[in-house]
Amino acid sequence: MMRQYYYRFLVILAVIAACVYAIYPPEKKIRRGLDLQGGVHVVLEVKEAGEEKQVSDLADRALEVIRNRIDALGVTEPIIQKQGLNTIIVDLPGVQDPDKAIDIIGQTALLEFRLVSDDQEMLSAALQGNVPEGYQLLYSREKDDRGIYRETNPLLIKIEPELTGQYIADAYMGYDSSGFPDVNLVLSKEGGVVFENVTANNVNRRLAIILDGVVKSAPTIRERIGGGKAQITGRFSADEARTLAIVLRAGALPAKMDMIYREVVGPTLGRENITQGFRAAMCGAIVVVAFMFIYYAAFGLLADFALALNILILLGVMAIMRGVLTLPGIAGIALTCGMAVDANILIFERIREEIKTGKSPKSSIDAGYKRAWSAIIDSNITTLIAGLILFFLGEGSVKGFGLTLSIGIVANLFTAVFVTKAIVDWVMVTQKIEKVRI
Numbered sequence: 001m002m003r004q005y006y007y008r009f010l011v012i013l014a015v016i017a018a019c020v021y022a023i024y025p026p027e028k029k030i031r032r033g034l035d036l037q038g039g040v041h042v043v044l045e046v047k048e049a050g051e052e053k054q055v056s057d058l059a060d061r062a063l064e065v066i067r068n069r070i071d072a073l074g075v076t077e078p079i080i081q082k083q084g085l086n087t088i089i090v091d092l093p094g095v096q097d098p099d100k101a102i103d104i105i106g107q108t109a110l111l112e113f114r115l116v117s118d119d120q121e122m123l124s125a126a127l128q129g130n131v132p133e134g135y136q137l138l139y140s141r142e143k144d145d146r147g148i149y150r151e152t153n154p155l156l157i158k159i160e161p162e163l164t165g166q167y168i169a170d171a172y173m174g175y176d177s178s179g180f181p182d183v184n185l186v187l188s189k190e191g192g193v194v195f196e197n198v199t200a201n202n203v204n205r206r207l208a209i210i211l212d213g214v215v216k217s218a219p220t221i222r223e224r225i226g227g228g229k230a231q232i233t234g235r236f237s238a239d240e241a242r243t244l245a246i247v248l249r250a251g252a253l254p255a256k257m258d259m260i261y262r263e264v265v266g267p268t269l270g271r272e273n274i275t276q277g278f279r280a281a282m283c284g285a286i287v288v289v290a291f292m293f294i295y296y297a298a299f300g301l302l303a304d305f306a307l308a309l310n311i312l313i314l315l316g317v318m319a320i321m322r323g324v325l326t327l328p329g330i331a332g333i334a335l336t337c338g339m340a341v342d343a344n345i346l347i348f349e350r351i352r353e354e355i356k357t358g359k360s361p362k363s364s365i366d367a368g369y370k371r372a373w374s375a376i377i378d379s380n381i382t383t384l385i386a387g388l389i390l391f392f393l394g395e396g397s398v399k400g401f402g403l404t405l406s407i408g409i410v411a412n413l414f415t416a417v418f419v420t421k422a423i424v425d426w427v428m429v430t431q432k433i434e435k436v437r438i
Helices: 002-023 052-073 098-106 120-127 189-201 238-250 267-296 298-321 327-356 361-393 397-431
Strands: 039-046 079-083 087-093 111-115 135-143 149-158 168-175 181-187 207-211 214-217 229-232 257-265
Touching: 002 298, 002 397, 039 052, 039 098, 052 079, 052 087, 052 098, 052 238, 098 238, 098 257, 111 149, 111 189, 120 135, 120 149, 135 214, 149 207, 168 238, 181 189, 181 238, 207 229, 267 298, 267 327, 298 327, 298 397, 327 361, 327 397, 361 397
Parallel strands: none
Antiparallel strands: 039 087, 039 257, 079 087, 111 207, 135 149, 168 181, 181 229, 207 214
């Protein structure tokens, strides 16, 4: 007889141990959203005409490029997801330099190597508005002593590139012979062959290195360059060279992306949200615990224990699922706590009714749990359906609310029925209670 109770308690202890292990230490295991720790929220949209399938494919490819760039930034636990046909949502919690992160995310990074025309007559004609077919008039940019870029030196450049960034295997920051930071490129095997042929066939001509339509440098080819390596110079700062290396290494975006929304949440606001949320949760918990004890005595303490276990299970499952805790998520936890207490109230009130009919304490408790079960199932299942819909169809904060609500409902069914029933049955058998006060 007692063995079945030992098995139940073993299950309860195993669940508690697993949840404690999953969330400890909480500052590392519980992922916090932007509203709790600050960061960057960006919404990007693919600007490309075409069939829906083609646009959707471009968005998928852009998502992978953005993911690679963010991984290179070293951001922990980023959230990068596609929404709809051509929209990408990026959440970067805990980012220290939001402007740099936004610049890296949105930069197209289309790298081209194009030959420059040395014909001064063609250049003069282009400056007067007569640009020859197959060429484009661009200006190189130089940074002045105040760090401001200015357009200088008009260049007549072929529109058709000799080499593009698709052949880049690696990119990293270095320093040129003058001590200025530059970007060193390592080309793929195929790209190395193409680059060697281009330099061999165009000795003493200038080769412009163009990024997103801007001439970064236009060095003169002195000799054939083999080995599959190249350099981009242009009086970069160390941060500019490092950022450029990141976006080139991750690859160019496959289409033009518009940043239709951006939001930077400061860490100060996040700390305030945590403080206020914790204070509100503690005040609510104290009121609930006090009410349950005053109104239901020992049964109220049992409900309070089930409530605490419900929160522990919820946080443990979120840590295992690597869910993100947001401010709406905390609201979802508060709602599930209210429903956990509600389930126990249904059971306790049903037990009271059974006792009033003259049944024994053991029979009243068994009947109370059994007859309250249908009402508990009805209320929890309907809420669980709503929570799952919010989780699977919602985005951002709505998704966080749906996640905590759904997990909390399942935990509620376990604590309100299995856990409390096991404890009550064990007390009734071991203590041989003849009268129940509830």
